[in-house]
Amino acid sequence: MSYKQSGRMKSGYEANKYSEHDDRKTGSEGFNYSRLGGRGRGRSSNRGRYMRSDTRSQSTSSGSFARGGKYQPRRGNRSSHRRPFSRGRNFPNRKYINPDANTDNDGDVDMQGEGEGSGRYNPYARPHRRARFVRRDDNPSQSWHKIIIIHGALYDEKWLREEISKNAFVEYQPVQYHLDGNNSAFFLDDHSTAESIRNCSKKIVAPDGTKLTIYLKPAKDAPLQENDITLLKEVLSERYNSTTKHLSLSSLFFDDKLKNQNVKIKVSSPVHMYIVTKIIAENISTLTSLDMTDSGLFNLDGVKHLVQHTPCIKRLNLSKNKISRMKELEKIQGWDLSDLTLDQNPLCAEYKSKADYIRDIRECFPNLQILDSHPLPAPVKFDVDKTRLPTSVPDFMPTTGQDIIKQFIQQFFKCYDESRSQLSEAYHENCIFTLSLPQSPRGPALSHYFSVSRNLKRIKDTAKKISTVTTSRNDVISLLVKLNGTTHYFSSFSVDVPLITSTVVNFIVRGVFKENGSNGVLRSFSRNFFCQISNTSLQIVNEQYFLRNPTSDELREAKTYASKQKSSSNVSQQSEIHVKMISSFAKESGMNLSFSEQCLKENSWNYEEAGKVFLMLKEQGKIPLEAFGK
Amino acid sequence: MTLDRSPPTLKFQIEQSIEAGTKFCSLFYETYDKTRHKIGKMYHEAAQLVWEGNGVQGKESIEKYLQDLPGCFHIVDWFDCQPILPQFTNGNESILVAVGGTVKFDNHTLKAFVQNFTLTNVEGVWKIVSDALRLRPP
Numbered sequence: 001m002s003y004k005q006s007g008r009m010k011s012g013y014e015a016n017k018y019s020e021h022d023d024r025k026t027g028s029e030g031f032n033y034s035r036l037g038g039r040g041r042g043r044s045s046n047r048g049r050y051m052r053s054d055t056r057s058q059s060t061s062s063g064s065f066a067r068g069g070k071y072q073p074r075r076g077n078r079s080s081h082r083r084p085f086s087r088g089r090n091f092p093n094r095k096y097i098n099p100d101a102n103t104d105n106d107g108d109v110d111m112q113g114e115g116e117g118s119g120r121y122n123p124y125a126r127p128h129r130r131a132r133f134v135r136r137d138d139n140p141s142q143s144w145h146k147i148i149i150i151h152g153a154l155y156d157e158k159w160l161r162e163e164i165s166k167n168a169f170v171e172y173q174p175v176q177y178h179l180d181g182n183n184s185a186f187f188l189d190d191h192s193t194a195e196s197i198r199n200c201s202k203k204i205v206a207p208d209g210t211k212l213t214i215y216l217k218p219a220k221d222a223p224l225q226e227n228d229i230t231l232l233k234e235v236l237s238e239r240y241n242s243t244t245k246h247l248s249l250s251s252l253f254f255d256d257k258l259k260n261q262n263v264k265i266k267v268s269s270p271v272h273m274y275i276v277t278k279i280i281a282e283n284i285s286t287l288t289s290l291d292m293t294d295s296g297l298f299n300l301d302g303v304k305h306l307v308q309h310t311p312c313i314k315r316l317n318l319s320k321n322k323i324s325r326m327k328e329l330e331k332i333q334g335w336d337l338s339d340l341t342l343d344q345n346p347l348c349a350e351y352k353s354k355a356d357y358i359r360d361i362r363e364c365f366p367n368l369q370i371l372d373s374h375p376l377p378a379p380v381k382f383d384v385d386k387t388r389l390p391t392s393v394p395d396f397m398p399t400t401g402q403d404i405i406k407q408f409i410q411q412f413f414k415c416y417d418e419s420r421s422q423l424s425e426a427y428h429e430n431c432i433f434t435l436s437l438p439q440s441p442r443g444p445a446l447s448h449y450f451s452v453s454r455n456l457k458r459i460k461d462t463a464k465k466i467s468t469v470t471t472s473r474n475d476v477i478s479l480l481v482k483l484n485g486t487t488h489y490f491s492s493f494s495v496d497v498p499l500i501t502s503t504v505v506n507f508i509v510r511g512v513f514k515e516n517g518s519n520g521v522l523r524s525f526s527r528n529f530f531c532q533i534s535n536t537s538l539q540i541v542n543e544q545y546f547l548r549n550p551t552s553d554e555l556r557e558a559k560t561y562a563s564k565q566k567s568s569s570n571v572s573q574q575s576e577i578h579v580k581m582i583s584s585f586a587k588e589s590g591m592n593l594s595f596s597e598q599c600l601k602e603n604s605w606n607y608e609e610a611g612k613v614f615l616m617l618k619e620q621g622k623i624p625l626e627a628f629g630k
Numbered sequence: 631m632t633l634d635r636s637p638p639t640l641k642f643q644i645e646q647s648i649e650a651g652t653k654f655c656s657l658f659y660e661t662y663d664k665t666r667h668k669i670g671k672m673y674h675e676a677a678q679l680v681w682e683g684n685g686v687q688g689k690e691s692i693e694k695y696l697q698d699l700p701g702c703f704h705i706v707d708w709f710d711c712q713p714i715l716p717q718f719t720n721g722n723e724s725i726l727v728a729v730g731g732t733v734k735f736d737n738h739t740l741k742a743f744v745q746n747f748t749l750t751n752v753e754g755v756w757k758i759v760s761d762a763l764r765l766r767p768p
Binding site: 387388389394395430432434436437440455456458465496498508528530544546 | 738
């Protein structure tokens with residue numbers, strides 16, 4: 001491909017212009033072709049003709065694609081179309097890749113507010129869009145760069161930062177880290193750092209086992225400076241009415257005070273909205289009324305992140321924006337609005353019937369009373385109130401026998417992690433064990449467990465239904481030993497005890513563990529134990545082990561579990577060492593334990609130092625007699 | 631894998647548990663989704679329900695508790711059952727059933743569930759002794 005490229009480069013601006021032009025045209029053709037797949041094949045001869053004539057005109061005009069002006073079979077036709085694409089795809093050094101094309105358009109927002117609103121994955125349209133960047137960005141090293149981490153909003157900011165600098169071998173200072181829909185992004189002014197971070201794409205493994213995708217894009221605007229933000233703060237405080245708790249962000253871009261200082265704030269840009277969100281969250285999180293009239297909003301990806309900081313908002317004005325999809329309003333469903341103004345948005349024009357419009361809005365905001373400054377008719381309500389689900393409670397434990405169960409769980413999982421082969425005491429010799437997996441697990445493969453798994457919904461063969469049950473202590477242990485090594489996060493555990501009698505107890509333990517090994521994939525489990533109670537100890541009679549991949553919430557929480565676990569085990573290890581030191585120091589010195597401890601502590605647990613000090617003090621006779629009394 | 635060494639009665643018990651569990655799974659969720667007013671009959675007089683950590687004791691209370699939940703629709707993805715050996719249950723025939731899948735409650739988003747039952751055979755009829763349910767985002 002490269003030799004062709006260099007050859008074509010010579011064809012100069014003229015050819016370049018044509019090829020770009022053609023890219024665009026054929027791009028859309030190619031798109032149709034591929035999307036329609038089998039259905040579209042030969043569907044309309046008309047289209048085929050169009051494509052042919054298109055190719056011909058292309059080959060004659062640009063010259064460099066000449067393949068003979070004759071009819072070309074479709075296959076050849078496509079490949080000749082492709083070549084200009086591939087050039088387009090390889091625009092200067094692959095520096096910038098447009099993330100829009102890969103994110104379902106749910107994340108990225110056009111900073112200029114000139115978004116095209118095309119919501120579809122459209123691979124063949126990419127060259128043309130990228131070509132735009134080529135023209136715009138002639139010297140990338142002089143401007144700001146924007147790093148975008150796809151689905152980065154799921155992960156902890158600090159963790160992301162550490163992982164990136166570990167993988168890219170660079171120290172960097174992210175400027176204005178912000179969330180943009182589901183993605184997160186920040187700015188960098190150093191081109192080489194930005195490049196090396198971009199090169200980490202698909203190299204960082206998230207706790208859920210997915211590989212992070214990182215994009216690099218030229219930043220259209222430089223990030224705001226510190227004094228710009230101070231000015232913005234002033235402007236916002238002027239626009240806030242503390243008695244009505246009303247904040248107006250309307251036409252912020254045209255604000256005189258900002259304009260005079262040449263500060264351009266676009267609420268429609270996620271990074272600016274993120275700064276505004278931060279200011280609001282820190283200063284006026286109790287506000288109840290928000291005006292965002294005329295803010296050039298295409299979507300609510302930026303506004304979405306304000307919802308959690310301002311739970312009291314009841315009135316919202318979004319009129320004169322460019323919101324065109326109901327989906328956007330779902331992003332701010334967390335606000336329990338009673339008054340919403342939406343007029344002069346493309347969305348409103350979509351509805352022919354006012355009733356439909358009201359119904360759809362009410363779906364998002366059931367307690368809405370005023371819409372576009374008109375009071376709404378009372379909603380149709382019946383007195384059945386069967387919509388609420390009971391709130392979740394983390395554990396269900398009986399009043400008696402709690403300690404035995406807790407102790408058993410603690411010991412069982414500790415042993416399971418550390419020396420699984422010694423679990424035999426925990427199982428009854430006639431115990432029954434099964435392991436199940438979800439039918440279609442998402443995330444990292446569970447194939448390691450598949451050979452022993454039992455899902456009666458899937459297994460049709462009766463012999464296999466029976467053979468997947470493990471029915472003796474030895475077999476259970478040898479099966480468990482074969483499974484991946486694990487580290488269970490005890491703070492993630494929750495326990496339900498639905499059944500307890502004087503002889504048996506049934507409890508279900510749920511939680512998260514990390515598989516040992518380089519990848520350290522996280523899994524969630526739910527283990528149903530049926531135990532016999534004998535002499536205040538438990539022995540497992542039945543176990544049903546269910547294993548799955550964790551949800552995004554569980555992954556987020558797992559970060560904190562991991563750090564907690566580390567510190568607690570450090571403490572316990574530390575204290576074990578200290579206990580040993582104290583007892584041997586007591587033996588050698590002849591002092592009692594509490595004085596030994598004091599002596600060691602005062603010498604910051606340095607055994608030799610403490611010994612020297614002890615001997616010195618003893619010689620001087622400064623040690624009280626009671627130190628030697630037991 | 632261990633079948634040859636185990637006594638034939640165990641194989642029979644496992645087969646029994648599979649039959650009872652399979653029938654129970656389809657019947658329970660069908661009743662739950664379509665005719666919930668009848669679901670109380672499937673519980674034992676002294677049954678224990680643990681619904682997302684909320685404990686409910688006794689057939690009548692469980693019946694009322696379940697009636698008050700919004701309408702729903704279950705899709706079972708997997709299930710598993712085991713016999714509990716009679717030596718541990720005073721000779722009663724009992725099984726454990728674990729079920730997982732997704733459930734859609736009216737006016738709520740789709741949720742994944744895992745539900746663990748203990749069933750016991752009372753004079754030829756299987757009754758739920760304990761029922762523990764947990765929901766999570768799918």
